[in-house]
Amino acid sequence: MxxxxxxxxxxxxxxxxxxxxxxxFVLVGLESALWPSIRNMPDLKDLYAKMPEELGxxxxxxxxxTGPGFLNAELFTLMLPVLFLVYGIGHGARSLAGEEEDGxxxxxxxxxxxxxxxxxxxxxALLTCVVTLGVTLFVATTTMSLxxxxxxxxxxxxxxxxxxxxxxxxxxALALAAGAVLGRRSLATGIASAAAAGxxxxxxxxxxxxxxxxxxxxxxxxxxxxxGPLGAGLPAAYLWLVGGAVLLTLxxxxxxxxxxxxxxx
Amino acid sequence: MDTAIRTRxxxxxxxxxxxxxxxxLEVPRGSVFxxxxxxxxxxxTTIRILAGLISPTTGGAEVLGFDVVDxxxxxxxxxxxxxxxxxxxxxxxxxxxxxxxxxxxxxVDWSEVxxxxxxxxxxxxxxxxxxxxxxxxxxxxxxxxxHRPDLLILDEPTSGLDPLMQREFLALLxxxxxxxxxxxxxxxxxxxxxxxxxxxxxxxSGELVVTKSxxxxxxxxxxxxxxxxxxxxxxxxxxxADGVQEITVDGDTAHVEVAGSTASLLQxxxxxxxxxxVSHEVDLEAIFxxxxxxxx
Numbered sequence: 001m002x003x004x005x006x007x008x009x010x011x012x013x014x015x016x017x018x019x020x021x022x023x024x025f026v027l028v029g030l031e032s033a034l035w036p037s038i039r040n041m042p043d044l045k046d047l048y049a050k051m052p053e054e055l056g057x058x059x060x061x062x063x064x065x066t067g068p069g070f071l072n073a074e075l076f077t078l079m080l081p082v083l084f085l086v087y088g089i090g091h092g093a094r095s096l097a098g099e100e101e102d103g104x105x106x107x108x109x110x111x112x113x114x115x116x117x118x119x120x121x122x123x124x125a126l127l128t129c130v131v132t133l134g135v136t137l138f139v140a141t142t143t144m145s146l147x148x149x150x151x152x153x154x155x156x157x158x159x160x161x162x163x164x165x166x167x168x169x170x171x172x173a174l175a176l177a178a179g180a181v182l183g184r185r186s187l188a189t190g191i192a193s194a195a196a197a198g199x200x201x202x203x204x205x206x207x208x209x210x211x212x213x214x215x216x217x218x219x220x221x222x223x224x225x226x227x228g229p230l231g232a233g234l235p236a237a238y239l240w241l242v243g244g245a246v247l248l249t250l251x252x253x254x255x256x257x258x259x260x261x262x263x264x265x
Numbered sequence: 266m267d268t269a270i271r272t273r274x275x276x277x278x279x280x281x282x283x284x285x286x287x288x289x290l291e292v293p294r295g296s297v298f299x300x301x302x303x304x305x306x307x308x309x310t311t312i313r314i315l316a317g318l319i320s321p322t323t324g325g326a327e328v329l330g331f332d333v334v335d336x337x338x339x340x341x342x343x344x345x346x347x348x349x350x351x352x353x354x355x356x357x358x359x360x361x362x363x364x365x366x367x368x369x370x371x372x373v374d375w376s377e378v379x380x381x382x383x384x385x386x387x388x389x390x391x392x393x394x395x396x397x398x399x400x401x402x403x404x405x406x407x408x409x410x411x412h413r414p415d416l417l418i419l420d421e422p423t424s425g426l427d428p429l430m431q432r433e434f435l436a437l438l439x440x441x442x443x444x445x446x447x448x449x450x451x452x453x454x455x456x457x458x459x460x461x462x463x464x465x466x467x468x469x470s471g472e473l474v475v476t477k478s479x480x481x482x483x484x485x486x487x488x489x490x491x492x493x494x495x496x497x498x499x500x501x502x503x504x505x506a507d508g509v510q511e512i513t514v515d516g517d518t519a520h521v522e523v524a525g526s527t528a529s530l531l532q533x534x535x536x537x538x539x540x541x542x543v544s545h546e547v548d549l550e551a552i553f554x555x556x557x558x559x560x561x
Contacts, residue, residue: 002365012354103352107408110316111369112342257337260319263309263349 005108005118009125013091017129020087021136027083028137031074032144035067054208067150068230071141076160076229080137081221084164085196088130088172093188095122096252097179100262115256119180123249126172134165141230156231163229166241170220171196173245177252183262196220220244269294269416269447270315274324277310277471284310286471287324292449292464297442299462299479300451303557307471308451309349312420315449316346329416345412349420349451351405355394359404362393366408373412381407384437385430398425406434416447423457435461455550467556474556486552488527489545493518495538502537506530 001011041047048056048064058077063069096119099105108118138161145152171192179188199219206216216222223237270292277285285307292298302308313319315328317337325332331339353362359382367373382389385403393401402425409417417438423431438448438461452458458465459479466476477485487510492498498519503512507529510522517540523530527544 002361003368005369008365012356103348103350104354106318106348106352107346107366108369109318110341110344110346111366112338112371113369114338261313263313 005121006125006128009095009122010128013125013129017132020083020133024080024083024133024136025140027079028071028075028140029144031071032141032148032150034074035070035148035150038070039065039067057207058204067145068152068156071150071152072160072228072230076164077225080164081167081224084130084133084168085171085193087133088126088168088170089175089189089192089196091126091129092172092175092177092192093179093185095126095176095179096256097183097185097188100179100183101185105256105261106263109256109261116253119176119253119256120249123173123176123252126176127169127245130165130168130172133168134161137161137164152230155233156228159228159232159234160230162234162238163224163232166238166245167220167224170241170245170248173248173252177248177255180252180255181259183259267294268292268327269296270298270326270328270449272311272324272326275311275314275321275326276323277307277314277319278322283471285314285321288468288471288473290466290473290476292447294447295442295445296463297438297448297450297461299458299465300449300468301453301455301458301465301553302451302468303453305470306468308468309420310471311468312346312349312418312449312451315340315418316344317341343415345409345414345417345419347405347409347417347419347422349424351402353393353401353404356392358392359387359389359396359407362404363389363408363411367411370412377413378407378411381410385433399427399430402426403430406437410437410441414446416449417441418449420451421453422450423452423454431457455553459550467553469557482552484525487522487524490521490523490527490530491518491541491543491545492521492534492539493541493543494534495540499534499537502533503530506533 001007045065064073096105099108109115138157141152141157141160142154144150145157174195175188175192178191179185182188200221202212203216203219203221203225205212206219206222217237220241223240226232226237227235268291270290272288272290275285275288275290276283288307288311290311300308300311310319314321314326315333317333317340320334325334327333328340329343333340357365363378367375367378385406387400387403387407391400393404396404402422406422409419423434426434435457438450441448442463450458450462462479464476464478465482467474492503494517496517498514498517500512500514500519503509503519503521506523508523508525508527509530510524512522513520521530531542
């Protein structure tokens, strides 16, 4: 497990990943278990129709009378994105800025491997962890759908899970890059969280305010959530998320070799 | 190439603070080089530049013939480095941490790690966070020595070690030198440096104050002698002798401070019926402190 930075980082994450996976499983299970009783509620459509129009758009309430629509509204448009963001940003900020603050980065950098390679391996480890959570989400969604008859196909669950992975990876990569450039974990967390909050505001405002609407596709939330994310298929907008994460990693790669590393006190 | 480290007008500026000013340093191969100075003098800054963790503002440095900025990897392949505040991963055992470092470095003979651990009486199975400060430091020391590097750059290495381990560590430094390898040792513990260093450099406020061999420093050191005479001490005669700096008289005994050789003083005193001569150890600490605090 200690052959390189990649495996060592995965080793560090083993317990955290386990806990997050359980949490995702439980969350999806609980929500899915509600579906049979929701579906059987009379006047469900009337109830949604009474909700404010904006809320209907934000959570796609029109589609809520179907199983995938229900889970999209309840989990995949806010709760799960937030969970994946929290995990991705936390992991990304800890990756390099955390090691620098703890004083352990010094000795990694004094080893005869380049800073760029350390950054790349850290980024790949982050991606692996987020993908692991995505796979967990996929398994949880398909299993629970079968148990509670939610009616979500494997393809739908896959696109929903992929959207979460892409969102978590992009903001995780942002936190990692900010940490690599600035060397401070709190700052990296702050920047990535603020960027995510800003993107969400743009997404939400774009849904509700007509003049903001044209700008909405710029928001990673729009790229990830539009048309689903459960059952969205493989929209081209996902490429923006992939490109964003790759670009941020490329920006981070030369950062460690190009600046002074703070002495640990 | 007989120089392990060479710096040319090496300077480092942190915002408005000049941490290092035009440092010119030459560390001969196969020696133990003591790098002394009070806290904040720029020792750690120098070391972090040599290790490739920070870049010089102006000037440059070569380590084992390689430029520390342009040929950083080559330098890092050949050095062992111990940071001033050594930190490892709290949840890893000593063995896990050292395996990780050994893999990253490549080419480490694991039996060397075990040999060092045994020598320093360290249990490698314990988690880092459960170790005492001194035992944590031992992991750092092993990490720096395990690949038998040509040059060791050690920032305050004896911090936290008990006297027994300190002695063992100093012995390790001597063996390393006898092996033809070089040790660059920063410290503010004068006795450590005095015990192992061949040459010392003293740094104050980012500037090099002096570089000298320890023997040379000893020679120039002030010696204190107590000369007791059968009758009143012949102060005027003693004062004429070479190197005499100061004389105080206490009855028949003269307390004399001499710089360098005491031969002339003893010659001058001999005809005056000396009853007893007491010579005090050369006190290098006093010299160091002198350099630390001197105005110019």
